[in-house]
Amino acid sequence: MSSSHSTEHDTPMMKPDSSSPVSLVERGLRCIEQGHYAEGADLFKLAREQLFTGQGQLTAALNTLNRATMSYLDAQRTLLEASKHLAESDVEQQAQIAALKKLLPTLVEDVDGASYTR
Numbered sequence: 468m469s470s471s472h473s474t475e476h477d478t479p480m481m482k483p484d485s486s487s488p489v490s491l492v493e494r495g496l497r498c499i500e501q502g503h504y505a506e507g508a509d510l511f512k513l514a515r516e517q518l519f520t521g522q523g524q525l526t527a528a529l530n531t532l533n534r535a536t537m538s539y540l541d542a543q544r545t546l547l548e549a550s551k552h553l554a555e556s557d558v559e560q561q562a563q564i565a566a567l568k569k570l571l572p573t574l575v576e577d578v579d580g581a582s583y584t585r
Contacts, residue, residue, distance in 0.1 A: 486513070486517075487517070488514045488517045488518055488522075491510045491511070491513050491514035491517070492510070492511065492514045492525075492529070494507075494510050495507040495508070495509075495510035495511045495514065498510060499532075499536065504536050504539060504540050505540065507536065508533050508536050508537065511529045511532065511533050512533070514529060515529050515530070
């Protein structure tokens with residue numbers, strides 16, 4: 468066996484630390500892809516805090532993705548509020564339609580009665 472081959476077997480594979488910037492970014496991406504946006508943003512924040520000053524491009528990319536994620540979450544909240552308002556408005560409209568339909572026979576009787584008395 469060559470010495471390089473022997474070294475490969477003697478040295479255990481280094482697993483990235485679960486709190487290393489690389490691991491945090493990978494976990495953050497998985498969270499974002501699975502729809503866990505707030506958790507992903509938190510992991511990106513932790514990763515940014517651990518980056519070295521020479522990693523400006525990665526820092527900028529994380530900041531940009533974080534802004535996009537926050538914008539998405541804000542839009543999602545706005546959509547949820549609009550959906551709730553739409554549902555409430557629909558219920559109110561249906562109630563008013565039902566009330567008008569209930570009054571319609573009375574209106575027809577009143578109109579018919581008024582036309583006979585002329």
